Amino acid sequence: MTIQITLDQLTPGTCCTITGLSAANMLGQRLLDMGIFPGLTLRVIRNAPLEDPMQVEIEGYSISLRHEEARFVEVEADGD
């Protein structure tokens, strides 16, 4: 079994597929409301000048979130 990768570990430029969300309650709901759903592809655009938060692109729009929040987004890196 491989180690579960989470979104916060990805570097800018990487594409990945969301496999799950491990946050419940407010954060989980918020991620879902912003369109972060399992099954979608997501691309890390960049980190902020001070490394945190990160900017990602999903379905053609762009979202920023803190690494600490990205920790709850389980992903599978897309091979290219």
Place this chain on the structure above:
Amino acid sequence: MGTDKLIVALAGQPNCGKSTVFNALTGARQHVANYPGVTVEKMTGWYRYGDVRVTVVDLPGTYSLTSYSPEERVTRDFILHQAPSVVVNTMDASNLKRCLYLTFQLMEMEIPVILNLNMMDMAQNRGMTIDTTALSRSLGVPVVPTAITRGKGKTDLQAAILEIAGQGLSSVPARVDYREMTPYISSVQERVTALTDLGDRYPVRWLAIKLMEGDEAVRELIREKTDQYAQLLLEVDKFRQQFKAAMDTVPDMHVATCRYRAAEGIARPCVTQSERARKTLSDRIDALVCHKLAGPVFMVGVLWTLYYLSIVQGYQITNYTWPLLAGFRNLVSDILPVSGFIDVPLTRAFFLWLVDSVNALLNYIPIFFILFACIAFLEDSGYMPRMAFIMDRLFSRYGLHGQSTLPMVLGGIYVGGCAVPGVMSCKGIPDERSRLATILIIPMLNCLAKVPLYVLLINIYFAPHKGWAMFFISTISMLMVLPVSKLLTLTVLKDKETAPFVMEMPPYHLPTVRGVLGRALERVWLFIRKITTIVVALAVVIFVLLQFPGIGPDRMAQYETRKHAAVRSFYEEITGTGYEADLADNRLMAMIHFWENFRNKKMRVKSPEEAQAIDMEFEAANARFFSLVKPGRDREAKQVNRALKTLIRERSQLLQEMRAERINNSFLGYAGKALVPLTQWAGFNWRVNVALLGAFAAKESAVATLGALYEQGDASESLESRMARGEQDFTPLHALALMMFMVLYPPCLATAIAVKLQSGSVKWMLFAMGYPMLLGLVVASLIFTGGSLLGLSGLQAMAAFYLLALAITIAAGFITPARSGAT
């Protein structure tokens, strides 16, 4: 239909152009208020379509309809309790799928929904084609495409609103298939109907779905409105448990996923994407604006421009608006009973005080107008989230938020800001804890009004090291703000709601002039309406505190004696001149007013022509008096003129002394003295205490009060030398302690009210006023007593304190707060 009234609610996700739609529909017929109990703005407007007057309520932008944020709660409650005739769901056509996620939640509330596909032009530019007929068919609600910024689709939308409001929906709206949860929802629905009568008032299926989601606000509603709530909620919990066990997933996640799938199912067949969109303009702008190096530089540029336009240029404009306010004051002053030789009628003193207090606030309006316009521009352009993106890392370490950047710049991150707009701009911070922390620390930044006292003290006590002292005072406030914010976050704000940072970075837009100016005007108007009433109330209180009990009868008698002596010697001086009769009895007072008016008018003169005009005006009004004001070569007139000068000087001397004595004998004066045992550790004597207490109305007045307290011996002597003479045992250490107290000084009246508006509670306002006083006293005492014990000079103490503050700030950055929320 006659003159039916319709209520239409406008709902949609943020950044979908909803406010543009609102503005296009209602034009200038708008009204802003707050929803009760929260700081969310409620925008209402209306328009006439045919015979029908349609009221439009612009609900706050929300991504979803859970009960996690005040915006979402407000939106939901409005739809649930106010039952609008139609909800227009405005959406960004290029984000159809994500927007439909909200549409389904609106439709679940069983109100007629019209889908307004806005920004169709943008979607087309991105190579998207949307089949609106198919979309309307599969959703079962009317779909109206618009491109409001291009002026397209407004009448279609108005027609659709009228049609739906009149006839209701002709088809059955689509429903989300909740798959495995469907039987659970039916069971809950059945239990709700069996146990309560809520079905008569609310959509039962919606209640059931929300209960399965575990929505706290709906549980609360059930508790409030029904007797059987305990049993019902118990059963709901059981259903939730069963579902969780059977599906191995949290019910609310399941619900969201089903909605999203439904949105996808509807959107996919309706949208054709002609080609994979190229890199959009927004992406290219982001590459610069969010760049590691260029980003921060660009941000500093934007903030500097904002600061320059509003604070610097705004102050320039006040030079032109102030005369208007001063003119109003003169008008009031003319109506009020005139003052006597030494007795100023109470009504006069009171109303002038009132006008001064209100004027001091109205004076800020040009600044606010420019500022609100700039903020509206930044909001509409989409830059705000980028700024938060850049600064969040730094600020979040101290319990603040990326979005605290703008408020802090306005408050005066270096020197010269204003806390009122700073606090007012905290509104956008989504995280309750960070928002309150930001509101509470902004008054500690260096607003313009604190500067006169700094300059005064630095000029007297740090004259050889002015540069260093100015650097110290400009940067120390940041070193105070960050640790204090951290401290507040870890203590009093510990239990406040936090919100995830997750935030959309919308595509850039070019704001419209109308949108920007309209919003700026609205906000200025809201500010004036809310603030002036409260300022008037508080000004009355402070007036009483400064005026009473006042000068005792014995002392008053002494002043009377001095007055009579002065008047008597004046008459002796002028005996034998031809002017005796002109100045007898009450005509003397008329002469004094004439003299003062003349002086006042002459003071503001800029050109010789103006001066001549004033001369002529006064000569026409009273030629005899005028010959005394400007005696020319007439010997007799000159003699009287000299006597008058002496008399007027004596009168102002008397008034000055009386003013100082009145403050001394006022409640505030007593308080100043009573506080000495406490403030002696900080090195403050009662005079300083009174000045500081009086500064609460407006910090500018600290210097003015000190001016009144250090009575003038010679009119030309500057306050610097008067103070230096009056406080001979005052050292630079005293001055440093006083300056640090001023840095931490409680918010002024106007700011206190802004705090109340933005925090939504009087309690926080009082806290915002109380804690800086305590903190200021502790810090000032530390500097003064500590510095004295260690035998430090003012400059040494300054350096020592700076290093201490720097060390604490850095250390505070490394403390990790307990996070709530994510599990």
